[in-house]
Amino acid sequence: MTKPALYLIACAAGPAQYIDDGVRAARADGWDVCLILTPSAASWWEPRMGELVELTGHPVRSRYKLPWEEDVLPKADAMLVAPMSCTTLNKWGAGIADTVAIGIPSEAVHMGVPVTAMPYFNQAQGAQPAVARSIAVLREQGVIVLDGPDGYESHPPKRGNPGAFPWGKALAAVRRQIGA
Template identity: 85%
Template sequence: MTKPVLYLIACAAGPTQYVDEGVRAAQADGWDVCLILTPSAFSWWEPRMQELVDLTGHPVRSRYKLPWERDALPKATAMLVAPMSCTTLNKWGAGISDTLAIGLPSEAVNMGVPVAAMPYFNRAQGAQPAVARSVAALREQGVLVLDGPEGYESHPPKQGNPKGYPWERALAGVRRLVGRP
């Protein structure tokens, strides 16, 4: 039996420097993990990209494919946008899919693919009025936004703990979406 495929989509937020830990947690949870990074997050990992390719067994994507290119990744069973930056949240909530990292889940949720998202940003960023509107827009489309006690509770400015990002909570949300215990 083949493993279900999880697209783990990571933004340029602090925990992405430890995205390999999120990949390992998802693999331990039974997922075949395909990693998609925002262009900025890709640049963080660029010197060590082969580590992520070796870990996942798939190319790490950060840009849309060209029209003549074939899909390099297997079809997703589910998608997890984590850590989701405030920028990605607000662009996605406004329907702006200028990066592969936003375009994939934006389309997938409207094609019946289960999509969860867990943010990582501080309370000052979260206080922007656009944040609540964007969360509401994503939830209205069926995205499971894991904020607060079930996901990530925003931290005070300059007091985040990227290493302590709760990957297990994010994966628990995905399991609920796909009906796995």
């Protein structure tokens, strides 16, 4: 039996430097993990991208494919956008899909694919009025946004702990969303 495919989509937020931990946690949870990074997050991993390819067994995507290129990833059974930066949240909430990391989940949620997102940004960023609006817009579309006590509680500026990102909590929410 094949494992269900989870698209783990990471933005250039602090925990992205530990995305290998997220991949390992998802694999331990029974997922075939396909990794998609924003261009900025991909630049963080550029010197070590081979490690992520080896860890997932799939190419890591960080750009839209060209029209003549085949899709290299299996069909997603679920998606987890984590860590989700404030920038990605607000672009996605405004319907701006200028990166593959936003375009794929923004389309998938309207195609019946379960999409969960867990943000990681500080309280000053979270205080921007666009943040609450964007979260509401995503939830209206069916995205499970894990913020506050049910997900990631934003930290004071310059006092985050990206290495302690709650991957287990995020993956448990994905499992609940798919009914597993």
